[in-house]
Amino acid sequence: MNALSAYDPFAIKGATVSIEALLNTQLLAQDTSRLKNDRTKSRKAGDQRSFFRGQGREFIEMKHYQNGDDIRRIDWKITARKQLPFVRVMEEDRHAEQAIWINLTPSCYFGTSRCLKSVMLVHWAAFLVWRFLHLKHPLRLMIQVGDKFDEFKISNKQQAAQACHALAASHENLANTYQTIPDSTDINWPSHWRGKPNLWLLSDFQQTNLSMIRQAIPVSRINKITLLQVVDHFEQELPRSGRLPVKHRSTQTVIDTERHSARTEHADQFLLKQQSLAQLAHYFGGLLISASNQSFDWQDVSKWPV
Template identity: 40%
Template sequence: MTHPADHFTLSGTEVALDDLLALRYLAQDPDRMPHRKAQGQRLGEQRSAFRGQGREFAELRRYQPGDDVRRIDWHVTARKQYPYVQVMEEDRQTPQLIWLDLSESLYFGSRRLFKSVLACHWAAFIAWRLVERKLPTVGLVTGAGNPLPLTLRRPADVAQFCQQLVTAHQQLARSYRERLPKPEPARLWPHLRQHPTVWMVSDLDHWQPSELDSVLPPGRIQQLMLLQPVDALESDLPDAGTLDIQSGDRLARLNTASPRVRAAHHRRFEQRQQAWHDWTAQRGARFLPSLSQTFDWSEVRRWPLHL
């Protein structure tokens, strides 16, 4: 039997509008996709319960990884023979902010696809899903052309957001090729007035936890979901001899044939991931990294999209 997500296999270095629009059908019911082994745990995925309790009961739904176990309805669970949780009205009304941090470091991929391509598809999928759930949502792209934020209420709004993602990715490619000046840092404060749940899509390459604390103060947001595309080369270097590495105007040589060099590279990656793991655990956030080379859409079942 054909896996439903196989029709949405990602590859390449460009973002196509038709592909983003097609994600609407995938977002309508992620439960139809069977489980597949995910890469998140190996990369340091961190799961935590949502903070806060809603006051008015809204509905029951099947338990999803990351749900607060205190919301399990044990009577229904015993009757259905599967865990069910209570969804509160407060959860259904929480504003949502999709923040795609489309920085230059995302414009990279060693196999199959660029991280930036994966990030744009994630942002589009989340937008389709949240609007499907009728949650008040804002889409924001920073780091490439700084498009204006969009309020997403209807499918037509999400289609416009998808077009914005395509344009922003084209601008990212142009900035990378022509070495254009970097845009001003993101100003998120105007979008945090309503204490939204924030879906941040970023490889976190140019962020430190303390810096993100100042951009997303805990008291200004309801919850944080941190989705991180990772290329395998960032974790493990191949035994390929001497490689020329360019970063901006700087050129360096890296001897990947050396076990010591490869081990140091992997150790730095693990330490960085652990730092984000610890930070998100302290914040009560969700840290969801995925390898771009092996990602398939069944992995979205790990995401708390059943709000």
């Protein structure tokens, strides 16, 4: 049995969220290094604690270079030997505050295969909670459903479990109210937050006003941002299914999916949205990570800066 099949019990499926599944992501968060193999295994690769002269910070481990990493921390000897870029992770990185903000908009309560986008987002949020708790980061979780905000400060397993219960309850709230939640809701930066956290913003961003994010989140108040986006295949490409009835609240229309112009316009709108998201991430000096609710696998967390 390979490493991937061993984690099949953690597959994300369906239209509902179970608290047990969110609690079980704790096991995955603790074992993620076995999946992504970020750590080098030998002492030559630097998998031990040591001090770099003149930096005044404790060295923890090596990891694969990812977009947004400081290129000054690339270890060129290991990079040359492995033929892949590696960067040093320092003690101060391990203790940077992490702020997870999950925005469950009505468009998240949608999915054409495997699971709803909202189900995947909630599992991702739970995984990040357990992962950062395992790494001993100061941690905050903000759950937004429409105009309702719930905030949690997490420093132990009991608080992480309470956050998982809150995530499941928030998803149930979305299921019950998505038809009445406004299409566009405000994102208000918490004025009581101190320090400069690494901000994780989780959503599908279909109903998110990106210019509002620029205005609402002060660049000077965050260290960096990671936009973690779930995408349904339908949003990328219209299926060839003839005349497709579409309903949004009280508005109904029909899309002729056989028309080339309709499919092209649909794909172009998606690409424009993705470009705008990438520009937003760049504006904050951060990273956009997009994953499909149809094809996401937990091994994909190797692309996440965790």
